[in-house]
Amino acid sequence: MTPVLSGGLYHINNSTLPTSLLKNRKRALIGIYHNSVNETRKWTRVVDSNAFGTARFTIPQANLDLAKDEVTVSYLVLDRHLFTSNPTEFIAQYNNNLRSVVSDLSQQQSDLATRVSINNNEIIKILARLKAGGIA
16 A cells, blocks of 8 residues: 655545545554554554544654555454355254264265265266267
8 A cells, every 4th residue: 555645744544535545444453564564653543534444544754755665554444244244054963972973874874875876877867868869
């Protein structure tokens, strides 16, 4: 991100300077870095209606040289619902004794054998149709 110079100050996240805005509205700042070095303490935090989120940041022009400093910002987004999802519904169950474990495993094995048998029959039918059509 490139801070925007205005009135002798570089600005980050100032809604009156659209090119200074972070990609998303900011909830909490993690850090402002110059060439991967945390320089957050050099920046002034301003909380007002011009902030895109909860705050904006300024630094005097003399404290930042954009010709040699790459500025990056780490922050938490304000609108978390845009970046998260609700957990899907799931059923969790466990067996509390050996008998129920064995019973469940044998049922699952039976279900799996049935599915394999059905798939085999379908594959045989498909191959028969292909052979009849002269493809296989």
